[in-house]
Amino acid sequence: MNMSKESNRIIIFDTTMRDGEQSPGASMNLSEKLRIAELLEELGVDVMEAGFPIASDGDFEAVNEIAKVIENVVVCGLARASRGDIERCAEAVKPARRARIHTFISTSPLHMKYKLQMEPDDVHAAVIDSVSHARKFTDDVEWSCEDASRSEHDFLCRCVESAIDAGATTINVPDTVGYALPFEFGALIEMLFNRVPNIDKAVISVHCHDDLGLAVANSLIAIGAGARQVECTINGLGERAGNAALEELVMAVKTRQDSMPFSTGIKTENIIKTSRLVSTVTGFTVQPNKAIVGANAFAHEAGIHQDGILKHAGTYEIMTPESVGLVESKLVLGKHSGRHAFKVKLKELGYDLGDNAIAEAFKRFKNLADLKKDLFDEDLIALVDDTVVRVNNRIRLISLEVLCGTKHQPPTAAVELEIDGEIKSCDANGDGPVDAIFNGIVKLLPHEAKLMLYQVHAVTHGTDAQAEVTVRLEENGKTVNGQGADTDTMVASARAYLNALNKLLVKRENSAPAALSARAAG
Ligand code: KIV
Numbered sequence: 233m234n235m236s237k238e239s240n241r242i243i244i245f246d247t248t249m250r251d252g253e254q255s256p257g258a259s260m261n262l263s264e265k266l267r268i269a270e271l272l273e274e275l276g277v278d279v280m281e282a283g284f285p286i287a288s289d290g291d292f293e294a295v296n297e298i299a300k301v302i303e304n305v306v307v308c309g310l311a312r313a314s315r316g317d318i319e320r321c322a323e324a325v326k327p328a329r330r331a332r333i334h335t336f337i338s339t340s341p342l343h344m345k346y347k348l349q350m351e352p353d354d355v356h357a358a359v360i361d362s363v364s365h366a367r368k369f370t371d372d373v374e375w376s377c378e379d380a381s382r383s384e385h386d387f388l389c390r391c392v393e394s395a396i397d398a399g400a401t402t403i404n405v406p407d408t409v410g411y412a413l414p415f416e417f418g419a420l421i422e423m424l425f426n427r428v429p430n431i432d433k434a435v436i437s438v439h440c441h442d443d444l445g446l447a448v449a450n451s452l453i454a455i456g457a458g459a460r461q462v463e464c465t466i467n468g469l470g471e472r473a474g475n476a477a478l479e480e481l482v483m484a485v486k487t488r489q490d491s492m493p494f495s496t497g498i499k500t501e502n503i504i505k506t507s508r509l510v511s512t513v514t515g516f517t518v519q520p521n522k523a524i525v526g527a528n529a530f531a532h533e534a535g536i537h538q539d540g541i542l543k544h545a546g547t548y549e550i551m552t553p554e555s556v557g558l559v560e561s562k563l564v565l566g567k568h569s570g571r572h573a574f575k576v577k578l579k580e581l582g583y584d585l586g587d588n589a590i591a592e593a594f595k596r597f598k599n600l601a602d603l604k605k606d607l608f609d610e611d612l613i614a615l616v617d618d619t620v621v622r623v624n625n626r627i628r629l630i631s632l633e634v635l636c637g638t639k640h641q642p643p644t645a646a647v648e649l650e651i652d653g654e655i656k657s658c659d660a661n662g663d664g665p666v667d668a669i670f671n672g673i674v675k676l677l678p679h680e681a682k683l684m685l686y687q688v689h690a691v692t693h694g695t696d697a698q699a700e701v702t703v704r705l706e707e708n709g710k711t712v713n714g715q716g717a718d719t720d721t722m723v724a725s726a727r728a729y730l731n732a733l734n735k736l737l738v739k740r741e742n743s744a745p746a747a748l749s750a751r752a753a754g
């Protein structure tokens with residue numbers, strides 16, 4: 233691939249599983265990361281950053297397993313500018329057909345003085361040492377100057393030039409704190425092209441955060457200035473306000489070919505299903521008015537708009553819903569549908585499941601079909617996500633009975649769980665039915681996690697709609713989001729709480745003290 237400034241091909245570097253996972257609460261376990269990696273490959277990203285191997289054994293294992301199975305995408309791991317980090321990262325990405333080590337260090341006065349407590353000359357020496365060390369393991373090395381947009385230009389140019397001389401093949405310029413304005417960020421990239429003598433020996437990449445809502449705008453202007461790699465995440469997930477959203481960047485380029493004559497390898501019809509999986513796995517619901525992937529992104533409410541759309545879609549639609557993989561919601565199978573039709577339908581919705589998963593999901597589908605007259609695509613998606621996509625392997629709901637209403641005060645819940653293979657049950661009271669259920673769960677599995685968010689949304693319209701509940705728990709500064717779906721809102725609530733607890737257990741196991749300080753990257 234010609235990746236120079238003259239090429240019009242943009243490399244899409246996805247960091248959903250690294251920077252995206254750094255969103256508070258957005259933890260992903262190994263099997264979830266493997267599913268996301270497969271979909272990213274299908275989507276056509278060029279590089280996937282699968283994790284930060286030194287951060288925890290879980291991160292290492294995820295990068296390593298992804299490196300073993302992904303065939304057509306560069307698999308990348310992140311490492312600080314230390315030999316230990318780089319060696320751990322090299323080991324994790326080793327099985328990949330195309331492996332990249334991404335090493336970084338801060339170059340801004342603020343970060344060097346307070347975070348690193350290092351002199352600029354020592355930072356410069358670390359750049360050379362880290363890049364040369366990484367090159368011993370792979371010839372695909374990316375170097376990032378963290379907090380580049382607040383760095384002094386002379387020092388930045390000196391570090392970039394030395395990183396390229398030391399063997400970096402990609403130079404990534406992050407707007408780590410989402411501080412830059414588009415005209416400044418474009419000028420920064422132009423300045424590097426004008427002042428760094430060996431700049432043509434590397435691909436220039438950008439990595440923008442969305443603290444001021446400018447991540448996509450900054451990435452686009454950087455492309456105009458010569459950047460040929462953009463780092464982004466599905467649904468704009470990422471540290472704090474998130475990273476540039478992949479779907480927004482790609483669709484902006486595709487839709488505005490008149491002023492952005494560039495191409496990407498993204499098969500845009502796969503955007504919606506990838507977005508959905510990331511949302512399900514992380515428990516981060518996509519806001520309805522989110523560009524490209526929000527539920528309202530292609531909905532027209534005002535009469536005058538609907539009238540225009542009927543006369544000519546182009547009046548109010550700048551891209552088609554089909555181009556991002558949005559197919560009209562259809563009435564789907566009913567209670568007499570067989571397993572084969574069910575399997576075909578799931579395939580159509582983008583799920584490629586094994587026989588055991590199909591059998592489990594089919595059982596729940598039959599129960600749902602008995603309860604709900606009209607079944608829509610959204611019902612199947614919620615059901616399958618709840619049955620087989622979310623991993624609840626330590627704690628499972630066996631049964632739940634709730635008594636509430638004006639004649640049952642206080643509300644009570646009889647909760648039966650399977651915890652690590654052992655069945656346990658109890659009765660509990662609460663201020664309301666949800667409180668009673670959650671108190672019951674705490675009785676059976678005592679823990680200190682605080683409930684930070686409880687949210688219900690109806691999957692479809694109608695009072696027989698399935699409820700999808702999101703629960704956020706926080707324990708010692710770690711947050712997790714859990715989700716659950718059911719036609720019974722109380723059952724969905726219990727499932728969501730248990731999903732969050734299952735994730736918390738994984739997070740507890742995965743976070744050694746070293747992991748927390750390794751999370752210094754933005
Ligand atoms: O935001 C940032 O600076 C980062 C780097 C590690 C690339 O995430």
Ligand code: ZN
Nearest residue numbers: 251471753754
């Ligand atoms: Zn970042």
